[in-house]
Amino acid sequence: MSRSLVNWFKYASPASFYPLAGRMIPYFAAAAAVLGLAGLWIGLLVAPTDAQQGEGYRIIFVHVPASWMSMFVYCVMAFWSALGLAFKTRLSGMMTAALAPTGALFAFLSLWTGALWGKPMWGAWWVWDARLTSQLILFFLYLGFIALQSSIDDPRRADKAGALLALVGVINVPIIYFSVQWWNTLHQGASVSMTKAPSMAHTMLAGMLLMALAFWAYTIAVALARVRCIMLERELSSEWVKRNATE
Amino acid sequence: MTFPHASPFILAIRRDLLLAARHKTEIVTALFFFVIVVNLLPLGIGPDTDLLRKIAPGALWIGALLATLLGLQRLFAPDHADGTLEQMALSPQSFTLLVAGKIVAHWLVSGLPVVLIAPILGVQFDLPGRSLGLLMLSLLLGTPILSLIGAVGAALTLGVRGGGALLSLLILPLYIPALIFGAGAVEADLAGLGAEGHFSLLGAVLLVSLFFAPWATTAALRVALE
Numbered sequence: 001m002s003r004s005l006v007n008w009f010k011y012a013s014p015a016s017f018y019p020l021a022g023r024m025i026p027y028f029a030a031a032a033a034v035l036g037l038a039g040l041w042i043g044l045l046v047a048p049t050d051a052q053q054g055e056g057y058r059i060i061f062v063h064v065p066a067s068w069m070s071m072f073v074y075c076v077m078a079f080w081s082a083l084g085l086a087f088k089t090r091l092s093g094m095m096t097a098a099l100a101p102t103g104a105l106f107a108f109l110s111l112w113t114g115a116l117w118g119k120p121m122w123g124a125w126w127v128w129d130a131r132l133t134s135q136l137i138l139f140f141l142y143l144g145f146i147a148l149q150s151s152i153d154d155p156r157r158a159d160k161a162g163a164l165l166a167l168v169g170v171i172n173v174p175i176i177y178f179s180v181q182w183w184n185t186l187h188q189g190a191s192v193s194m195t196k197a198p199s200m201a202h203t204m205l206a207g208m209l210l211m212a213l214a215f216w217a218y219t220i221a222v223a224l225a226r227v228r229c230i231m232l233e234r235e236l237s238s239e240w241v242k243r244n245a246t247e
Numbered sequence: 248m249t250f251p252h253a254s255p256f257i258l259a260i261r262r263d264l265l266l267a268a269r270h271k272t273e274i275v276t277a278l279f280f281f282v283i284v285v286n287l288l289p290l291g292i293g294p295d296t297d298l299l300r301k302i303a304p305g306a307l308w309i310g311a312l313l314a315t316l317l318g319l320q321r322l323f324a325p326d327h328a329d330g331t332l333e334q335m336a337l338s339p340q341s342f343t344l345l346v347a348g349k350i351v352a353h354w355l356v357s358g359l360p361v362v363l364i365a366p367i368l369g370v371q372f373d374l375p376g377r378s379l380g381l382l383m384l385s386l387l388l389g390t391p392i393l394s395l396i397g398a399v400g401a402a403l404t405l406g407v408r409g410g411g412a413l414l415s416l417l418i419l420p421l422y423i424p425a426l427i428f429g430a431g432a433v434e435a436d437l438a439g440l441g442a443e444g445h446f447s448l449l450g451a452v453l454l455v456s457l458f459f460a461p462w463a464t465t466a467a468l469r470v471a472l473e
Contacts, residue, residue, distance in 0.1 A: 085466075140420040147416055151408045160470040161403045165417060168399055168463055172421050175452065179424040182448075183431060 012089040014231040015240035021224040028224070032217035039210030047203045059117045060204070065212040067110040067131075069219060070138060071173075073103035077145075078170035081163030091227075093159025094234070096166060097149055098227035102219050104142035110135055130181035137176050141169045155234050255340035259348025260355070267356045273321065278360045281314035285368050296373050303372035304382060304433035308426050310368075311361050311386060315393040316418065318357040320411050322349065322401045323468065336472055346468065347461040350398045358390030374433075381442055382433045388449045389429035395453075395460035396421050402467035424452050 011017045043061030050057040077096045084092030114132060115125045126132065145165055152158035235241050253261075267274055288306045289299055326332040335345045365386050366379045374382065400418035404410040432445035 137420050137423060140416070144413075144417040144420065147413055148403060148407075151404075151413055153408075157470055157473065161467060164399075164463060164467050164470070165403055168396075168421065168459075171455075171459065172424070175424050175455075176420075179427045179448070183427040 012087070012091050014091060014094070014235055015238070017091055018228060018231050018240070018244065021228050025221050025224050025228075028217045028221035032214050032221055035210050035214035035217060039207050039214050042203060042207035042210060047207050053121060056117065056120050059113050061207050061211050063110060063113040063117055064208055065215045066106045066113065067135060068212055069215045070103055070107035070110055070135070070142075073099050073106065073219060074138065074141070074166070074170065074173065077103065077166045081166040084159060085163050085167075090159075090234075093155070093163060094227050094230045095223065096162055097159070098223045098230055099219070100142060100146050100149070100162075101226070102222050104139065104146060106215070106219075107135060107139040107142055111139060130177065130183075133180045134173075134177045137180070138173065141173070145169070254344065255338075256344045256348045256351075259335075259345045260352045263349055263352030264355060267352070273318070274356050274360065277314050277317045277357050278364065280317055281310045281361055282364065282368065284313055285310040286371070289372070299372045300374060300437070301434075303369060303374050304378075304385075304430040304437075305426075306372065307365055307368055307382060307386070308389070308430040311358075311365075311390060312393060312419065312422050312426065314361055315357055315390065315397055316415055318353060319394075319397040319401045319414060319418070322353050322398060323405050324401075324410075327405055327471070332468065333472055336469065342468075343461050343465045346398070346465050350394055350461060350464070353398070354391050354394040358386075358394055361390060362386040378433050378437055381436050385429040385432045385442075385446070385449060388446065388453055389425045392425045392449075392453050392456050393422060395456040396425075398464045399460055399467060402464045402471060405468065405471040425449065428452065 011020060039061060043058055047058070047061075049055055077099050080092045080096045080099070083089065084096065111132070114135070118127065119125050145162055148165055149158045149162045152161055232241055232244075285306055288302070292298065292302070323332060326335070336342050338345070362383055365382055369379045369382050397414075397418050400414050400421075403417065404414045407413060428445045428449040432442040432449065435445055436442040
């Protein structure tokens with residue numbers, strides 16, 4: 001028990017996490033490339049043409065994994081925030097800060113691909129569907145988090161303020177989702193139903209899962225690369241950075 | 248202190264109300280901001296009565312959100328600038344209670360006037376009498392939520408570069424549930440659907456924010472004071 005705790009907390013120190021992250025990045029980057037190529041191959045070439053939507057549906061292989069990732073990354077940020085507030089580990093705040101831009105990117109990507117998909121299928125770039133709206137609000141939450149962190153100069157304060165905001169946000173995300181869903185059902189009839197997903201072919205599901213895994217690997221690789229930059233920036237005057245720089 | 252036995256909660260409310268009473272322009276400015284924003288909407292949209300009646304709840308609610316934001320920047324900033332906030336944090340009294348008192352005072356100063364003036368604006372939008380009452384009730388339940396969640400944002404952005412704009416960016420997305428249920432209650436009643444569900448949910452959001460917000464605000468203030 002105590003032994004495993006010691007091992008985990010060892011990597012909570014930037015000095016020991018920096019080299020570990022450096023070793024992990026190539027593996028995850030390679031995994032992202034391989035899984036992404038496999039997923040695109042299945043998605044664009046192998047998966048059958050959809051009976052109703054034709055070839056246009058193939059954007060699903062980017063759209064759905066990006067939406068998943070954008071929501072998941074926010075939860076991971078909340079997890080690191082809670083950990084950082086509870087244990088006062090410096091690394092937690094750095095990880096949260098490193099994840100935020102990637103999460104915002106996926107939220108934006110999901111909205112963008114959704115618009116591209118919506119235009120030919122529904123005839124509109126945007127509809128006030130519950131999922132679209134709450135995805136947009138999630139994007140705003142990411143922007144708020146990044147704006148708050150970048151406008152506070154003291155990194156410790158930026159971490160703690162960001163952690164509190166992420167936790168407040170994660171309580172709000174489900175509330176917002178359900179409130180928007182209810183708002184939508186009251187305002188307009190279900191002109192566009194996204195819940196009635198057609199039963200998917202196995203190859204489609206495989207392609208989507210591969211793309212999701214690729215996005216996971218990409219997120220981990222990018223977040224680790226970013227957290228390494230944040231570590232160097234913040235600990236510029238410390239002994240281990242100097243040792244690393246001279247090596 | 249003239250009230251040695253009063254609870255810190257009551258003392259904080261008294262103090263902030265007294266301060267507000269000495270600077271009446273701030274209250275009046277926020278209130279007239281609300282009135283003007285709501286009155287600009289028909290000018291932008293057109294005088295079609297049916298349309299105005301339909302958008303009235305949403306228009307008033309959005310006005311209330313913006314008016315609340317206006318006062319929020321001043322919730323902690325003056326006390327932070329003159330060191331009072333630090334004294335409060337160091338005092339043996341519960342800091343959370345003091346902060347809760349400040350939030351309640353903020354609602355009394357910025358939220359309650361909005362609730363009271365809303366029916367007059369509702370009449371301008373040709374809302375029927377029953378809707379006016381419901382609108383007041385929804386604002387009465389909803390504006391405390393705005394003050395509570397807003398206080399968290401005000402504490403997070405205390406003394407930060409570009410505080411005002413940043414505060415809006417952080418807080419407005421979190422106001423969405425209150426906006427939906429608050430404006431939705433009146434709209435549902437106008438459409439003949441019954442507003443009970445909306446009021447229940449609005450009350451639930453109020454209770455959740457009543458429970459979490461003072462605590463989160465205190466934590467954020469402690470971060471800002473470090």
